[in-house]
Amino acid sequence: MLTSIFVLSPVAADPRRGEQNEARQDMRAGKVKPLREIEANIVPRMRGMQYLGPEYDPTAQVYRLKFIDRDRVIFVDVDGRTGAVLRQR
Template identity: 30%
Template sequence: MIRTLTFSLLSGLLLAAAAPADARGDRDQRHLREAAAQGQVVPLGKLIADVRSRPPYSEMSFLGGPQFDAERMIYKLKFMDGSQVVVVYVDARTGRIVGRNP
């Protein structure tokens, strides 16, 4: 009985914790769609192709799954350079690379 109750409480807490992240992701996607419809951002496919055409990224594998930060209007793109993941930050409005890690 206690085991079932503990499991139920933990499940509820996990679901509650996941909800804000899902809501934020939905809000970011909605903001991105609105900005794209108004021509305020570079289309994602063009943006990825542009970055992939530039050295040193042209020599790396694109890992997919881009992330978008609606507040900063920045895409986070992941590439694989040998055995190291390289994260590239790209301004969604201009397509300009604004950062990299590492």
């Protein structure tokens, strides 16, 4: 009987770590603004909402910041290069 053992790397086990690493690499390469700068501009605008955290799309170089307003989740997509809000839904 043949048994296979698969070991997942920490990045494979947690896709968010992969996002974080890619965002960090893009920021260090000067491709995108630091997440903290993006958050400093966006979070204060979302008064009364709880900030749930970011996601990062390395292909589009877009941060998605997630907020909750009572019973509704709000997504704010931000261009990582310019810091401009692309979409809020």
